[in-house]
Amino acid sequence: MELQALYEDEYLIAIHKPAGLLVHRTYLARKERWFAMQLVRDMVGTHVYPVHRLDRPTSGVLLFAKSSEIAHQLNLQFQAHTIEKDYLAICRGYVTETEELDYPLKEELDAIADVHADPDKPAQEAVTWYKPLQTVELPIPCGRYDTSRFSLVQMRPLTGRKHQLRRHMKHLFHPIIGDTSHGDGRQNRVFRDHLECQRLMLIAKRLAFVHPVTGEKMVVETELEAEWLTLFERFGWSTQDYGFDAGWTELTGSASLPSAGSM
Template sequence: MVIPSDKPQPDDEVTMKILRDQISQQVHPIHRLDRPTSGVLLFATDRDVARELHFAFERHEVHKTYLAVIDGFPDQDQWNCREPLAKNDTSEAKPAETHFRILQEIPPELTLIEASPKSGRFHQIRRHLALDKLPIVGDYRYAEIERCNQLGAKYGIGTRMLLQAKSLKLQHPVTKEDLTIEAPLDPRIQKLLPS
């Protein structure tokens, strides 16, 4: 499923429309995920609440946690990548930081990690991992295509990228209650984990 700014194709299921139809109410997307990323999406049903949530994201008051299956084994259990990132070849690089932590090795060649971006640059997690020579399995943009195909066939996961928006932690803009919104583990990731 996609959200509108992804330039949906005619057969795409648009998340916002599906949700609107399910709850019979207008919804406002608060953030977005890359097309191949699964996981938590946040919407608001009130325009003022949506505005406040957008501001919370801009002020980095929302803590985002992602899971990724990467090709290889990191040298450290935890590490930070602070490589500045530019959106494209003509724009200036801006500060970017992502904290990574190993959750589980998946022998013989993969690792499940947690990623917590401290900034919100374009494809930040994907690019930081590629810079660290630890690309996400199925990331056809930043990993080698042949290797993506090989791993997809070997593990029976096809061509999907194994990156999931696992959780969002934020304060509700009206009630001020601390919220944690979590997605169930992506079945494609679950399939790879040793029993």
């Protein structure tokens, strides 16, 4: 398996992680052959350090450091909420407003890895900024409705809780299409049976950070994959640049926002 490098210098490498690829080896996937960390290590010929997460079904920009010191410097930026991560998602229904959702989330515990964790731990602060970009109504019945409605949404997590974007969109009754854990099975079947799409429609489109050595403001953005482009064409959606890099910390319709986190 080959990965696409989006940016590389002597300190960092950013790649496009395909949907379905794990970031690193885990006990839950002992039989898996490929992992992003292993593939990137083989690409650059040295050990690499992932500095953030992308869930297995999520695709998009994934950043690695080439030393533990650089990884530490980037981790400090994540902790200070100065790294921006912008996602695109296709969600159920019409999302009509640009909003900031502040909805605390209880930690999702793994039955094996978190066996000793406190199940009664209070919910943690979780904040997501989101903005609707495009909508479509398809003549495909779903449940008690004669048609199916979907929205293209830009999202920026301002905190970094596990599955934050997926859980927040579920809370808003606009679950992300293809989400088998927090999504809508009927809507997922519409995409599977009528649109031949079975993946989670969530992509980490853009990552912005300060280079830990040069101090330069870095913006790394990836292209939409074939599944996205096929759907955009069918829906009549534009593939225009949505202005992710405009103003560094400013987005149309929003005040300046710090950000960090994962999906």
